[in-house]
Amino acid sequence: MRAMASPAAKPSPMVEAFDEKQFYLDEFRGRTLLFSIPAEALGQDEDGERLAAIVRELLTNDTRVLILAATPDRDRGEQVLRRLQRRLGSLIFRDDTAPLFPQRGARAAAFAQLDADAFATPDSAAALLGTIWLTLRRGPLFVGVVGGAADGVATRFAYEVGTRLRVHKLVLVQPDGGVSGADGKQLSFMDETMLETLLGAGQAEWAGLADRRPTFEAVRAALLGGVTSVNLCSLAGVARELFTYEGSGTLFTLADYCKVERLGIDDFEEVERLIERGQREGLLKVRTAEEVAAMLVNGYGATIGAHHLAGMCALITRPYTAESAGEIVGLYTVTRFKGEGVGARLVARVLADARAAGLTYVFACTTEEKAQVFFERQGFQRVGHDAVPAAKWQAYDPRRKLRVAALRYDVQAPS
Secondary structure, X not given: OOOOOOOOOXXXXXXXXXXXXXXXXXXXXXXXXXXXXXXXXXOOHHHHHHHHHHHHHHHOXXXXXXXXXXEOOHHHHHHHHHHHHHHHHHHHOOOOOHHHOOOOOHHHHOEEEEEOOOOOOHHHHHHHHHHHHHHHOOOOEEEEEEEOOOHHHHHHHHHHHHHHHXXXXXXXXXXXXXXXXXXXXXXXXXXXXXXXXXXXXXXXXXXXXXXXXXXXXXXXXXXXXOOOXXXXXXXXXXXXXXXXXXXXXXXXXXXXOOXXXXXXXXXXXXXXXXXXXXXXXXXXXXXXXXXXXXHHHOEEEEEEOOOEEEEEEEEEOHHHHHXXXXXXXXXXXXXXXXXXXXXXXXXXXXXXXXXXXXXXXXXXXXXXXXXXXXXXXXXXXXXXXXXOOHHHHOOOOHXXXXXXXXXXXXXXXXX
16 A cells, blocks of 8 residues: 655665565575576576576575576586586586585586486496485586486476475476466466366366376475475576566466465564565555554464465454454555455455454555455445544654555454
């Protein structure tokens, strides 16, 4: 909800400058990310530089990185391996990452040629997985070139490694990037239930996604096998997919796509950064530290999967106890998940809790036309300023009051 700050309001000094990348790096710290990339996607110098920059960022973040570069030509595996050692290795091993590989020969050992049939027998599979782990004990990077692996084989190979090692995240890099719906709009998120439906008889074909069925099968198997999340994107979009709320591809998780819970103290710092982002964008009112604290202790967060914060809001009741009313404030949905129903889920949870608490009505105030339309879709009605508590307008900026719309939802039917 867009808001102008009153002359007395100042940004909270407790809120740090928002850094989307740092938010995701915090999630990845101490975990393992697996990238599956077609070797031909790394043919240009800029492609290697792009990937190496991401890998260096992760390695210095105390994140283990596995890269499986697949080539359909089995005989070219060794050639591709040497090329990656020469080009990619020189870009990854810099002053900031070299100390992470203190053992003699650890950098060279990080690159290995792999057999596409490694999972054909239990013994060969165990040998491969053991090799990966022994390599990672010497340094947090493993780059394997899988010779003789066409697209479907490469994806299944990555799924096998990811599930057997229970990696935190699997990143599938494909030229087509994420999944687009029948309307051509890219889907930013899919959960396992949606995947199961898509994999039903004829569904992928009907959606024009028949050629990606093997990918969807591998993604679903990875989620069911214990991988926390899977990202499907292009190489050019990997950094945006991993480190921003905007994203560039499609995120897959096992759980229901959106869960709304009351904020806990361990969420507060993260949500403070989200509030600061909304303030900087002009979508949230600039508030004092005390006002932000009130939002946090009365706040709700929407998460996608287990880790991806998608939006927040708060229900403020203390100033309006005489009227048995509550105000929704700070409703904000991050860019990637706009249009995914996150805001509606937040409001639905707030209204349910308001009803359980015996509130008479809930209201919201905004100058933003889109926000007004959104609240009306949730069942709110535009009302006059006198239809919400008078305490709302105490010390309120008169100029802003002329432009602000009040919307009200009667939680309890009037007697």
